[in-house]
Amino acid sequence: MTKLLMLVLLIVSAAAIACAQTKAEVKPRTEPVRTARVGIINPAIDMKGYLAVAVEAAKHRESRRLTEDEFIQISREPGTIVLDARSTEKYNELHIKGAINLSFPDITVDSLNAALPDKNARILIYCNNNFVGEQKAFPTKISTASLNLSTYIALYSYGFRNIYELGPLLDVKTSKLEFEGTIKQ
Numbered sequence: 001m002t003k004l005l006m007l008v009l010l011i012v013s014a015a016a017i018a019c020a021q022t023k024a025e026v027k028p029r030t031e032p033v034r035t036a037r038v039g040i041i042n043p044a045i046d047m048k049g050y051l052a053v054a055v056e057a058a059k060h061r062e063s064r065r066l067t068e069d070e071f072i073q074i075s076r077e078p079g080t081i082v083l084d085a086r087s088t089e090k091y092n093e094l095h096i097k098g099a100i101n102l103s104f105p106d107i108t109v110d111s112l113n114a115a116l117p118d119k120n121a122r123i124l125i126y127c128n129n130n131f132v133g134e135q136k137a138f139p140t141k142i143s144t145a146s147l148n149l150s151t152y153i154a155l156y157s158y159g160f161r162n163i164y165e166l167g168p169l170l171d172v173k174t175s176k177l178e179f180e181g182t183i184k185q
Contacts (some may be wrong), residue, residue, distance in 0.1 A: 050157075057156035059088070065167035069125060069177055080122045084115065085151040094119060094137035094181035095128060109155050119159050125151050126166040133171040137183055 013082050021107045066074065075082050075098070082099040084091050091101040116123065127147035131138040143149065155163050172179060 013031065034165070050153075053157050054078045054153050057153045060161070061152050061163075061165065064164045066124070066164050068168060068170055071164075071166045071183055072176060073127075075124055076124065077122070080124060081116065082126075083116075083123045083151070085125065086128060087149055090137055090139075091127070092182055094179050094183045096101075097178040097180045099126075104150060104154070107151075107158075109158070112158055116160070120162055123155065123160060124164050124166065127151065127152060129169070129174070130166045131170055131172050133173045134183060138172070139183065 025138060070130045074080055075096075082096055084095050084099040084106070085102050085104040086095075086101070087103050088101055089101075091103075096102070100113060100115060125148060128141055129143065129146040129148065132140075152165060170177070
């Protein structure tokens with residue numbers, strides 16, 4: 001009899017727990033449901049095209065990364081443009097002497113036509129991740145979000161092919177590059 005009573009209590013307990021779990025599972029969700037939206041079309045946004053251009057630009061970029069000395073030498077050649085795509089605020093604080101500023105969010109067909117009308121011009125780029133020693137002007141980004149990468153791909157997407165990139169990580173206090181801006185060096 002005791003065994004039978006214990007068995008009944010065990011079954012009733014298990015049933016109560018199962019009911020409680022079922023009720024908990026059917027409570028309304030408080031978090032929004034996130035689903036992939038297939039079929040949302042926007043002809044002004046092309047992820048597949050971007051990824052294809054990024055792969056092509058990456059191959060192009062492999063042989064176009066410069067040492068500090070190469071960057072300095074080429075920057076002095078006539079017709080060469082040093083482009084800083086950081087924010088205007090960061091550019092004003094400190095930038096490579098002679099660089100022009102075209103902030104990355106402002107890169108458009110019109111702004112490129114105004115700032116870089118010759119698609120064959122030699123363009124040298126650099127970004128935050130090329131420099132240490134002045135965190136305020138050159139705040140570090142994670143390596144996969146380096147502005148050099150985005151800028152290179154953007155310029156390549158717009159048809160520029162004569163692009164070169166400063167390769168190494170340099171200390172602004174010991175670099176051979178000349179800097180100017182509101183932060184005293």
